[in-house]
Amino acid sequence: MLRLQLPTDPRWVDVAKMSLEEILVDHAYCEQKAASSCISLIIKFPEYERMVDVLVPVVAEEWAHFESVMEQIRKRGYKFGFPRKDEYVVQLQGFVRKGGSRTDQLTEHLLMNALIEARSCERFKILWKNLADEELKQFYHELMISEAGHYVNFIQLAKSYNDPGKVDQRWAEWLAFEKGVMEHLAIRGDRMH
Ligand SMILES: [Fe+2]
Ligand SMILES: [Fe+2]
Numbered sequence: 001m002l003r004l005q006l007p008t009d010p011r012w013v014d015v016a017k018m019s020l021e022e023i024l025v026d027h028a029y030c031e032q033k034a035a036s037s038c039i040s041l042i043i044k045f046p047e048y049e050r051m052v053d054v055l056v057p058v059v060a061e062e063w064a065h066f067e068s069v070m071e072q073i074r075k076r077g078y079k080f081g082f083p084r085k086d087e088y089v090v091q092l093q094g095f096v097r098k099g100g101s102r103t104d105q106l107t108e109h110l111l112m113n114a115l116i117e118a119r120s121c122e123r124f125k126i127l128w129k130n131l132a133d134e135e136l137k138q139f140y141h142e143l144m145i146s147e148a149g150h151y152v153n154f155i156q157l158a159k160s161y162n163d164p165g166k167v168d169q170r171w172a173e174w175l176a177f178e179k180g181v182m183e184h185l186a187i188r189g190d191r192m193h
Contacts, residue, residue, distance in 0.1 A: 005179035011187050013130045021078040022190030028069040029083045030192050035062035035114060039047040045106050051157050088193035091181045107162045111174050114154035121147040123192055
């Protein structure tokens with residue numbers, strides 16, 4: 001369903017080598033960025049009323065995810081800290097095409113968000129399947145479902161505002177670009193991406 005062109009390298013989920021503390025802190029910031037990104041879309045494109053109405057509750061959901069990750073960090077006695085550099089997101093942002101109509105601009109942002117949701121969903125699935133901790137397994141299973149819903153939201157919004165054929169074509173370009181990004185990113189057991 002997600003149509004990602006490169007599955008996560010199995011070495012990423014070498015649980016023995018993975019730092020759960022670092023992963024959780026990095027994950028908390030992914031949720032913060034997801035919430036912030038929806039807020040930005042609402043502020044930048046307020047005239048797209050349906051999008052605003054769809055994203056307002058998503059902001060609350062992402063922030064609830066942030067809160068849940070923080071809870072996991074606290075209850076394990078892990079240390080929260082500063083945000084990590086997110087090379088993955090930085091590279092995707094570089095692919096956002098400038099210019100065109102406002103709807104084209106909005107489409108670019110919706111597709112970038114859809115892609116980040118799709119990849120998160122894929123990674124959460126891997127964590128759900130591979131972690132030993134029962135509580136965290138359950139936790140990642142729930143988040144996987146939620147992020148899959150967000151992915152669908154973003155794609156549907158893009159297609160409702162722009163020509164669906166054009167959106168599909170651009171989506172294929174985004175998927176191909178993301179594949180290249182994944183191929184070149186170092187595999188780290190302390191980051192979500
Ligand atoms: Fe989330
Ligand atoms: Fe999400």
